[in-house]
Amino acid sequence: MASIKVDLQTLKGVQGKVVIITGAANGIGKTAARLFYDYGASVAIGDLDEQKGNTLAAEFGGRGHFMKTDISGWASQRLLFASTFEKFGSVDYVIANAGMPEKSGFLWEDRFDAAGDLEEPDLKLIDVNVKGTLFTSKLALHYFEKNPKRGSALVVIGSASGYFGGIPIAKYVTSKHALLGLVRSLAILGRERGFRANYIAPWLTSTEFSSEIGEIWGDRPINSQMEVAEAILTACADKTLNGRGLFVAKQIVDTEVPLHQLESQWLGPEVAGIFEMGRAHIQQSFGKDPTHYLETPGYQE
Numbered sequence: 001m002a003s004i005k006v007d008l009q010t011l012k013g014v015q016g017k018v019v020i021i022t023g024a025a026n027g028i029g030k031t032a033a034r035l036f037y038d039y040g041a042s043v044a045i046g047d048l049d050e051q052k053g054n055t056l057a058a059e060f061g062g063r064g065h066f067m068k069t070d071i072s073g074w075a076s077q078r079l080l081f082a083s084t085f086e087k088f089g090s091v092d093y094v095i096a097n098a099g100m101p102e103k104s105g106f107l108w109e110d111r112f113d114a115a116g117d118l119e120e121p122d123l124k125l126i127d128v129n130v131k132g133t134l135f136t137s138k139l140a141l142h143y144f145e146k147n148p149k150r151g152s153a154l155v156v157i158g159s160a161s162g163y164f165g166g167i168p169i170a171k172y173v174t175s176k177h178a179l180l181g182l183v184r185s186l187a188i189l190g191r192e193r194g195f196r197a198n199y200i201a202p203w204l205t206s207t208e209f210s211s212e213i214g215e216i217w218g219d220r221p222i223n224s225q226m227e228v229a230e231a232i233l234t235a236c237a238d239k240t241l242n243g244r245g246l247f248v249a250k251q252i253v254d255t256e257v258p259l260h261q262l263e264s265q266w267l268g269p270e271v272a273g274i275f276e277m278g279r280a281h282i283q284q285s286f287g288k289d290p291t292h293y294l295e296t297p298g299y300q301e
Helices: 008-014 027-038 050-059 074-088 124-144 170-193 210-217 225-237 256-261 263-267 269-285
Strands: 018-022 042-047 064-068 093-096 152-157 195-202 245-248 252-254
Touching: 008 225, 018 027, 018 074, 018 124, 027 042, 027 050, 027 093, 027 225, 042 050, 042 074, 050 064, 064 074, 074 124, 093 124, 093 225, 124 152, 124 170, 124 195, 152 170, 152 225, 170 195, 195 225, 225 245, 225 252, 252 256, 256 263, 263 269
Parallel strands: 018 042, 018 093, 042 064, 093 152, 152 195, 195 245
Antiparallel strands: 245 252
């Protein structure tokens, strides 16, 4: 088991850094924002909830910033990043946290229009969770390039459902699988450009969303928001972590290194050999280091 411990000394590494957190007016994002502030970071909050966002930013005084942000809108996110950079002079960490749950309009439900024809499914969740996070990631990469030192970090908040299927929330599960693929791809690029990308996969966590299934869940174990927030800070502050999947279920377990190490077992030695030969060749063809990103350390500043 690739356990990752929360080291309070390591978390102090965020002191003096600037972090942007989308969806930080509530829930896990809000808890993470306060924890970043407590460890000495300046915190920019992007959220649709103006009242709660402004109130939280006011708690942080001169180290706080709020911008009303719709992550599914490029111009909205661009303004968040530009205003943060203008105020603080850098963007060191980006936490792509904002997203939406799946509560109705499930993919397996048929809906018909007035003519009796099958309606197009509502994919707003994909626009928010996938397209919105791609916007966040693109802006993060752009602003990381402006930093004089290497060592920036993008942390994408996924879900345990990014590794496992689940019903009835097929669209949500699809979106979180997509974000895992995003992190795996950016981890390769990060070695060259001097940033790190990590994925947080929380198991069920105590939020306003989880409270709606309280009766179903009963007294089974559930994460606190602080446990997930500590994983987020660890993914930023621990400079050895790149391309990792921090699965949070009352403790933090990295899923990505064990999956890579066991590749020849779940693919079989012959297929794994063919895959690794092709992967290295493709990376080299694009002028990239052919070494797997999980076999090299994260970048130091």
